[in-house]
Amino acid sequence: DGGITQSPKYLFRKEGQNVTLSCEQNLNHDAMYWYRQDPGQGLRLIYYSQIVNDFQKGDIAEGYSVSREKKESFPLTVTSAQKNPTAFYLCASSITVSNYGYTFGSGTRLTVV
Amino acid sequence: SQQGEEDPQALSIQEGENATMNCSYKTSINNLQWYRQNSGRGLVHLILIRSNEREKHSGRLRVTLDTSKKSSSLLITASRAADTASYFCATAGRTADGLTFGKGTHLIIQP
Numbered sequence: 001d002g003g004i005t006q007s008p009k010y011l012f013r014k015e016g017q018n019v020t021l022s023c024e025q026n027l028n029h030d031a032m033y034w035y036r037q038d039p040g041q042g043l044r045l046i047y048y049s050q051i052v053n054d055f056q057k058g059d060i061a062e063g064y065s066v067s068r069e070k071k072e073s074f075p076l077t078v079t080s081a082q083k084n085p086t087a088f089y090l091c092a093s094s095i096t097v098s099n100y101g102y103t104f105g106s107g108t109r110l111t112v113v
Numbered sequence: 114s115q116q117g118e119e120d121p122q123a124l125s126i127q128e129g130e131n132a133t134m135n136c137s138y139k140t141s142i143n144n145l146q147w148y149r150q151n152s153g154r155g156l157v158h159l160i161l162i163r164s165n166e167r168e169k170h171s172g173r174l175r176v177t178l179d180t181s182k183k184s185s186s187l188l189i190t191a192s193r194a195a196d197t198a199s200y201f202c203a204t205a206g207r208t209a210d211g212l213t214f215g216k217g218t219h220l221i222i223q224p
Contacts, residue, residue, distance in 0.1 A: 006155075033211055042201060043156075043214040058211060090155055099205070101146055101158035102212065109153075 006105035021076045023091035032074035037088040117202040117215035125221040132189045134218040136202035143205045
């Protein structure tokens with residue numbers, strides 16, 4: 001079955017550590033996105049990528065980094081510069097950037113301990 | 114960036130009743146989309162309505178769009194317990210910079 005897979009489901013990070021969240025899709029979608037969701041809140045865009053080897057900052061990119069070396073993969077690194085990283089992180093993909101619905105992964109819940 | 118705002122924030126109705134949620138946004142859009150999220154899960158795309166469309170149906174869902182008022186509504190008819198979830202509207206602008214989501218409406222269907 002085609003879909004988008006995020007791993008791990010739960011992740012714990014110590015203060016000062018970088019962590020990388022995985023996102024893989026087999027839908028042959030060109031565009032991929034990372035969103036952050038805080039309790040009771042909507043989604044805020046961190047980074048997005050329209051094609052391989054290209055990505056753009058979203059509304060809250062500070063403290064995060066991404067890469068898009070393969071069409072199928074769009075990993076997100078939460079760096080130690082992100083002061084409040086505890087949140088639910090959602091990865092999504094779509095055929096093109098704005099004219100189709102998104103397919104979302106099941107999310108990664110990151111907690112700083 | 115533009116943002117959708119859902120209203121109400123929370124809604125509780127009896128099974129079988131209709132549920133209506135509203136969304137307002139601030140700037141011109143290319144399309145508006147509705148998503149459902151069950152607790153602790155990813156979002157599921159429900160329906161997309163383009164800026165030149167006024168109404169769209171999908172099963173028990175009916176979406177309207179009024180671009181003059183910059184608002185949209187999602188109607189779920191004959192609600193079921195499985196419809197309990199959070200519902201988000203998301204707008205796609207004229208520039209290709211990703212969807213902007215509102216804070217959502219939490220819908221509870223009482224059996």
